[in-house]
Amino acid sequence: MKDEKTEDQILDAAEKVFQRKGMDGARMQEIANEAGINKAMLHYYYRSKRFLFEAVFSKAFSLIAPEINRVINEDIPLFEKIRKFTHSYIDFIQKHPYLPNFIIQELNRDQDFMNVLQKKKGFPDFRNFRSQVEQEVHEGNIRPIKAEQLFIHLLSLNIFPFLAAPLFKGFLNIDDNCYKELMEERKEEITNMIINYLEIKE
Incomplete structure (x- = not known):
């Protein structure tokens, strides 16, 4: 099951990275690093950068x-x-x-x-x-x-x-x-x- 606290953590981290790099320049690994999780967990919550960006936007x-x-x-x-x-x-x-x-x-x-x-x-x-x-x-x-x-x-x-x-x-x-x-x-x-x-x- 997905944890709401972890999801908020991911969205906050993604928001910071997207602000700095935009959609095209952001990388999933960079977002995972910002959130303090591994890339596999990030993909478990958001299977693509596009889905993650739409959530942040x-x-x-x-x-x-x-x-x-x-x-x-x-x-x-x-x-x-x-x-x-x-x-x-x-x-x-x-x-x-x-x-x-x-x-x-x-x-x-x-x-x-x-x-x-x-x-x-x-x-x-x-x-x-x-x-x-x-x-x-x-x-x-x-x-x-x-x-x-x-x-x-x-x-x-x-x-x-x-x-x-x-x-x-x-x-x-x-x-x-x-x-x-x-x-x-x-x-x-x-x-x-x-x-x-x-x-x-x-």
Whole structure:
């Protein structure tokens, strides 16, 4: 019988190796070494690197997708939702800084895997957000904008600073602590930027 503690140990080890090497560069022996087990036991739990990678990827995606889904479907005003999304997302990624790069890199490598993820419980459901934005536009509360464009603005402004963190730290000549402070400031910067863009000025 498979032991849950050993399986968690394997997934944690694989996560570290996949972060460093990616799917193509990782080796099962390296993962076994990281987990402190032999290769035969690793294959007993996961018979191929592909199955192991999918388990690690699903675990990573399952951390972030429900959080996004929860906020965009919450029954709150649109501007409050934008603020809450930005604050929640940045707080979450500060705790899991590897996730955006890991997920986007591997989705670009294997775009078909998105079809698998879309069937999983907790995958973000965009329909309520679309309806809310369309209603706000129809009632003249915000400037005309497609919900898809607004969501892309919202997600990209939050994601990119974490994807490009080493580049920004180099350009700005700052350390990790200073960059973390900048990310805290971005909660309001992003929120205000988007809301100011959407607001209809008298």
